[in-house]
Amino acid sequence: MGLMDRFKAQRELHAAVKTCGADPFGVKMDQILSATEALIEGRPTILCGSNNYLGFTFDADCIEAAKQTLDECGTGTTGSRIANGSYHDHKALEQDLADFYGKQHCMVFTTGYQANLGAISTLAGPNDFLIIDADSHASIYDACKLGSATVIRFKHNDPADLDRRLGRLANEPGNKIVVVEGIYSMLGDHAPLKEFVAVSKKHNAYILVDEAHSMGVMGATGQGVVEHDGVLDQVDFITGTFSKSMGAIGGFLVSNMEDFDLLRVACRPYMFTASLPPATVASVRKSLAKLRANPGLMAKLWANVDTLYDGVEAAGFSVGKQKGPVVAVHINDPALAARAWHALLQNGVYVNLALPPATPSGTALLRCSVSAAHSTEQLQHVVAILARIGRELGILGTPAHAVAAE
Amino acid sequence: MTAQAAQQNTTLAFDHVVAEIAVALQPFKKGEVAITATTDIAQDLNMDSLAVMDLLMELEDKFDVSIPLNMVPEIATVGQLAQTVIESKRGA
Ligand SMILES: Cc1ncc(COP(=O)(O)O)c(C=O)c1O
Numbered sequence: 001m002g003l004m005d006r007f008k009a010q011r012e013l014h015a016a017v018k019t020c021g022a023d024p025f026g027v028k029m030d031q032i033l034s035a036t037e038a039l040i041e042g043r044p045t046i047l048c049g050s051n052n053y054l055g056f057t058f059d060a061d062c063i064e065a066a067k068q069t070l071d072e073c074g075t076g077t078t079g080s081r082i083a084n085g086s087y088h089d090h091k092a093l094e095q096d097l098a099d100f101y102g103k104q105h106c107m108v109f110t111t112g113y114q115a116n117l118g119a120i121s122t123l124a125g126p127n128d129f130l131i132i133d134a135d136s137h138a139s140i141y142d143a144c145k146l147g148s149a150t151v152i153r154f155k156h157n158d159p160a161d162l163d164r165r166l167g168r169l170a171n172e173p174g175n176k177i178v179v180v181e182g183i184y185s186m187l188g189d190h191a192p193l194k195e196f197v198a199v200s201k202k203h204n205a206y207i208l209v210d211e212a213h214s215m216g217v218m219g220a221t222g223q224g225v226v227e228h229d230g231v232l233d234q235v236d237f238i239t240g241t242f243s244k245s246m247g248a249i250g251g252f253l254v255s256n257m258e259d260f261d262l263l264r265v266a267c268r269p270y271m272f273t274a275s276l277p278p279a280t281v282a283s284v285r286k287s288l289a290k291l292r293a294n295p296g297l298m299a300k301l302w303a304n305v306d307t308l309y310d311g312v313e314a315a316g317f318s319v320g321k322q323k324g325p326v327v328a329v330h331i332n333d334p335a336l337a338a339r340a341w342h343a344l345l346q347n348g349v350y351v352n353l354a355l356p357p358a359t360p361s362g363t364a365l366l367r368c369s370v371s372a373a374h375s376t377e378q379l380q381h382v383v384a385i386l387a388r389i390g391r392e393l394g395i396l397g398t399p400a401h402a403v404a405a406e
Numbered sequence: 407m408t409a410q411a412a413q414q415n416t417t418l419a420f421d422h423v424v425a426e427i428a429v430a431l432q433p434f435k436k437g438e439v440a441i442t443a444t445t446d447i448a449q450d451l452n453m454d455s456l457a458v459m460d461l462l463m464e465l466e467d468k469f470d471v472s473i474p475l476n477m478v479p480e481i482a483t484v485g486q487l488a489q490t491v492i493e494s495k496r497g498a
Contacts (some may be wrong), residue, residue, distance in 0.1 A: 009454075151476055152472055165466070168472045169472060
């Protein structure tokens with residue numbers, strides 16, 4: 001058997017998807033015009049599938065901060081902080097984040113993926129238990145594989161199910177760590193954190209929340225679902241990313257855990273990879289400062305969410321149950337979803353195509369995401385194009401699809 | 407109560423567990439081929455890893471046991487899965 005023969009299923013799936021007329025997993029952006037527009041195949045295209053929730057990728061102050069630091073500190077650190085030391089801004093960003101969350105400690109990682117990989121695989125030891133949401137992000141599943149703890153999965157966003165599964169572990173002496181996300185990246189729903197925290201406390205379990213898609217999005221000051229649900233002080237660990245609302249790249253872990261800094265010499269995804277380039281750190285510090293100075297930015301985001309979510313729902317599409325900046329349009333037939341995705345692209349609208357089995361819903365999704373930088377007109381245009389294509393392809397308003405959907 | 411009945415109260419019979427798993431696997435059954443202890447879950451039933459994880463969750467509830475995801479790489483056949491359930495029950 002050849003090395004690549006194991007990927008037969010992926011090969012077939014990818015080939016099938018490409019019959020829609022383009023490759024959804026190989027889109028080439030010829031030129032980035034702004035936080036919400038790019039040139040694709042020569043067409044100005046509205047970006048409605050990024051995670052650029054606050055539009056910070058093209059913020060003038062963030063760019064200026066990065067440029068200045070680029071001149072002062074160079075392009076990269078060329079090593080990990082353990083081997084090559086920390087730059088001033090690495091430390092300063094950790095302090096900023098600790099302040100932002102009102103926690104004592106923070107560690108910054110090179111990506112959000114690595115933050116989860118490092119935090120989860122290191123905190124839970126061989127005699128411990130990780131109890132994870134069934135719809136967890138790949139970084140959480142991979143962290144479980146990298147670590148040595150026993151892993152139990154509970155039903156998505158279901159505190160009673162978590163309670164039952166923790167109950168079965170009652171006589172196990174190991175530590176238990178519950179892992180959930182704030183907003184879930186595919187369907188855009190968010191965790192009932194109040195209930196999850198209560199169940200975790202009842203069973204003496206720690207709880208870790210990944211706020212990747214909810215930082216800068218939910219809560220009065222943008223801390224995420226921990227703030228929205230009023231449980232910040234009861235959550236043991238928070239991870240997150242700078243690749244979404246912060247508009248750059250990187251990840252973090254904050255906590256009040258005693259002896260936190262031991263993690264720096266125990267956590268392999270922190271120790272054995274190069275630290276963030278200083279210019280990136282500078283732009284993230286600026287993004288965070290701007291969010292803290294003006295949480296009103298989130299009001300613009302949520303007004304835009306209303307335009308897209310309400311518009312798509314009113315057009316007759318089936319959308320994710322909870323309203324938020326991830327708007328998931330369900331289309332039962334994957335081939336039809338791929339055709340709709342391609343038609344959108346040809347009409348200057350870029351969204352994400354997500355296909356089963358990678359989708360939690362079991363259906364294909366046109367995953368749209370909203371930015372505070374979108375204009376109302378852009379989003380109204382997206383709704384209009386979506387509705388037109390939905391009708392043309394028979395996704396909306398024709399009995400034919402209703403039958404096909406059975 | 408006979409000694410044997412008492413024994414069956416605390417341990418699950420292999421055949422019983424296989425039969426229960428076969429019921430849970432009905433949606434994945436290919437044609438009329440019966441699901442037995444030697445059925446290979448990935449190859450014969452074409453189940454992907456997500457479907458296998460969902461099956462474990464269902465069996466955890468059915469038998470009131472914990473079946474860690476760590477076990478997945480060691481489970482190829484329905485019989486091996488049944489054995490895992492039985493051992494989890496004993497450990498519980
Ligand atoms: C829930 C969740 N956690 C973590 C990550 C990883 O973030 P990053 O892009 O910084 O690696 C993502 C994004 O892909 C995510 O959706």
